[in-house]
Amino acid sequence: MSASPRCDRAFFATDAERLARRLLGQRLVRLVDGERVSGIIVETEAYLGVHDLASHAARGRRTPRNEAMYGDAGTAYVYFTYGVHHCFNLVCGERGEPAAVLVRALDVDAGESAMRRMLPEARRDSTPTRDLCRGPGRLCRVLAIDRTLNFVDMTSSDVAWIEQVRTRVLSRGRIGVSARIGVDYAKEWRMKPLRFFDRASDAVSGSRRLNS
């Protein structure tokens, strides 16, 4: 666990599809009660902007809930959904342009026992390691990510940040691509190939490895 540099503003200040690819293989770090809990990002989805009908900011929608999407690149956008789960996004692009990348799965890197403590006792010991951060709701649960992280600047926060483990994007052949999950309502945007995952990881959510 050698220290990698924290990702700076420039790392995030690009379009959502590029950031979604660039994030694969980087480390999401969270400090919870002073303990370092982290995972390597292995699955992401890009949400492009006001024209993307799958985005919370589709058609320029701007409400208190999605306000963070309009912030600076590197801002965390955390929302609560289905009455149960949080989802964690990284804002990208220009300030005022609502684009973001949803982080959907991690390979457990450090703090596994702290992650397990976030689970109900019935599943604390029986859950396979590869499932701990498999899925956007699950990874938020075990990393203690909730709306207190909404609007947090991931380039300067001392409770959550991204470490740049690699400077090169994963090779094209190693990145799987598919339609985004759970956006059946998004008309012609439903099938756009904006989900990206590391083929070498077994922690990709939903066991959905469709398409290329």
Added chain:
DNA sequence: CGGCCGATCAGCT
């Protein structure tokens, strides 16, 4: 102010 439903997950069939 009421009703609908979601960038999901777990548990059951």
Added chain:
DNA sequence: GCTGATCGGCCGA
């Protein structure tokens, strides 16, 4: 594979 959980945001009246 299906479905209920669970609740806050959003929209229409």
